[in-house]
Amino acid sequence: MRTLVKLLVVLALVAPGLATADAEGCKDHPLFTRMKGYILTGCEAKFDQALIMLDEDPDSARNLRPEGDLTLLSYDFEEGGKAPSYLQVRRNYQNAAKTLKAKILVDRDRYTAMLIDRAGARIFVGLELFNDGRTLRLVLLEQKAMVQEVTADEMWQTLQRDGFMALQILFDTGKATIQPESQAIVAQIVALMKAQPGLSLSIEGHTDGQGTAAANKVLSNDRAQAVVKAVVAGGVAAKRLKAQGWGQERPVADNRTEEGRAKNRRVEIVKL
Numbered sequence: 001m002r003t004l005v006k007l008l009v010v011l012a013l014v015a016p017g018l019a020t021a022d023a024e025g026c027k028d029h030p031l032f033t034r035m036k037g038y039i040l041t042g043c044e045a046k047f048d049q050a051l052i053m054l055d056e057d058p059d060s061a062r063n064l065r066p067e068g069d070l071t072l073l074s075y076d077f078e079e080g081g082k083a084p085s086y087l088q089v090r091r092n093y094q095n096a097a098k099t100l101k102a103k104i105l106v107d108r109d110r111y112t113a114m115l116i117d118r119a120g121a122r123i124f125v126g127l128e129l130f131n132d133g134r135t136l137r138l139v140l141l142e143q144k145a146m147v148q149e150v151t152a153d154e155m156w157q158t159l160q161r162d163g164f165m166a167l168q169i170l171f172d173t174g175k176a177t178i179q180p181e182s183q184a185i186v187a188q189i190v191a192l193m194k195a196q197p198g199l200s201l202s203i204e205g206h207t208d209g210q211g212t213a214a215a216n217k218v219l220s221n222d223r224a225q226a227v228v229k230a231v232v233a234g235g236v237a238a239k240r241l242k243a244q245g246w247g248q249e250r251p252v253a254d255n256r257t258e259e260g261r262a263k264n265r266r267v268e269i270v271k272l
Helices: 002-012 086-098 152-162 180-195 213-233 258-264
Strands: 038-049 067-077 103-108 111-118 121-130 135-143 164-167 201-206 241-245 266-271
Touching (some): 152 180, 180 213
Antiparallel strands (some): 111 121, 121 135
């Protein structure tokens, strides 16, 4: 996150009106056509976490921090001429997003955020405006499943060898709602339990170190309970399962890096 914030700060320092052509190697995102008069001055694409600011305070717990394929685009209005107003720019991008059935998450004078559900992916869009509309920064985060292709047989072999297995089951940010792309992993847990009728499991939730320890404990337990409920719905007896939430107590990687935090956000199945 610090890397992303630093990048946005650096981009914000680019003086408007100095560029006369798009930055080398940069191009518009396929979902949005730029407004007339703007030049693409910077871009970056990587797998990372985005900050979608539902609250003006960057540290607010209300803000969303989805992770996925992140695209950062920086535009400046060409030298000369009158740039559109903040409202004109916001409405232009909002109207374009609405054609994709987007939901407007927040609409402030210099910032708007939207959510697009499209072809199995969730796309978060953040638009930040500066310099009386002459400079804009577009953040797009495509949240697709990082598919963990694991079978019931692999789960069973790992449980026999190690006694537990970590699974990257994805949930909605800050919630215990299992995302559709992770239902395949849940289905494999169900298949495992049906193939091994003598097996009982503890479903254990873990979080990264962001947020308070108390809130993370509750969230991890709720997520473990959600997985148990989904497995039971698949036809497994509830008495063969228990749920446990550890919150941030048992990290397996460094919480100071996004890669480490991603590893810490996990669900483990533990053989009883």
